[in-house]
Amino acid sequence: MDSTCDDIYRSAGLDLGLGLGNQTSKKHGQVAAVKFDLGFEPSLNLSLSSGDHQMVDLKTENKDQLSVASSYSNGSEKRERDIGSEVTEVERVISCRVSHDEDYYEDDDASNGKKKLRLTKVQSALLAESFKQQSTLNPKQKQHLARKLNVRPRQVEVWFQNRRARTKLKQTEVDCEFLKKCCETLTDENRKLYKELQELKALKVGQPLYMKLPAAATLTVCPSCERVGAGAAQNSAKSPHLYGSFTNPSAAC
DNA sequence: CGTTGGCCAACCATTACATCA
DNA sequence: AATGATGTAATGGTTGGCCAA
Numbered sequence: 001m002d003s004t005c006d007d008i009y010r011s012a013g014l015d016l017g018l019g020l021g022n023q024t025s026k027k028h029g030q031v032a033a034v035k036f037d038l039g040f041e042p043s044l045n046l047s048l049s050s051g052d053h054q055m056v057d058l059k060t061e062n063k064d065q066l067s068v069a070s071s072y073s074n075g076s077e078k079r080e081r082d083i084g085s086e087v088t089e090v091e092r093v094i095s096c097r098v099s100h101d102e103d104y105y106e107d108d109d110a111s112n113g114k115k116k117l118r119l120t121k122v123q124s125a126l127l128a129e130s131f132k133q134q135s136t137l138n139p140k141q142k143q144h145l146a147r148k149l150n151v152r153p154r155q156v157e158v159w160f161q162n163r164r165a166r167t168k169l170k171q172t173e174v175d176c177e178f179l180k181k182c183c184e185t186l187t188d189e190n191r192k193l194y195k196e197l198q199e200l201k202a203l204k205v206g207q208p209l210y211m212k213l214p215a216a217a218t219l220t221v222c223p224s225c226e227r228v229g230a231g232a233a234q235n236s237a238k239s240p241h242l243y244g245s246f247t248n249p250s251a252a253c
Numbered sequence: 254c255g256t257t258g259g260c261c262a263a264c265c266a267t268t269a270c271a272t273c274a
Numbered sequence: 275a276a277t278g279a280t281g282t283a284a285t286g287g288t289t290g291g292c293c294a295a
Contacts, residue, residue, distance in 0.1 A: 261290105268286095269285090270283080274280100
């Protein structure tokens, strides 16, 4: 007998309302991604998280029977009860793990696991939500989130790590674009200034500089290159480097 | 006190795999 | 069906902070 998680849920009387159907064909992993054979021995374990503190465990006692139990944990208090088919409002399926599935690996054999697990949309969404609040987690928060998502803490850790890296990369790209624009602007301004300088030089050749300046203009000397510049009152808005008064000693030409 | 070694968490570069066009 | 591009989970190495000896 070849059953999907959907089949199991249905046989357990669970109405998950989560659109698992499109995931049941996937080959392996978590969530309703696993096909399995109820005829195997000794047991099948499925874990479903629904909401923050509720865990639904499905177990096969034997190949024909499925027992369903839920456990609620609220802080340190934890209790369990049989729910049979009464669970009909499981809001979210975070994961569905089939321990016998050779494609799925637990902590111990994760190192030699050949396949990598894909996090579900729900899991990713929750992780992203957590990331929005804070981009790093302390061990306690990591544990809590891992429990909530029914994944290994290491997975949470890795996810945050990768997300930080991606965020940083994106920010770098944004910064790079900004700097590019700055560079373009400065290049443009530089070109204009150079043009202005050439025009002024041409004028200077034609007639003495003092003749071109209005009576009110003042001349100041650049402290670093000791060139003469005209007062700020005149043309500073147009070209501060060329015409501005050298009030700031560090503002060299 | 300063030094050293172990531990741990975070980061980084890279690999490996899944998915899609 | 094969393939290349892309996204992302996972790995291994490095670094820095903390703490005890």
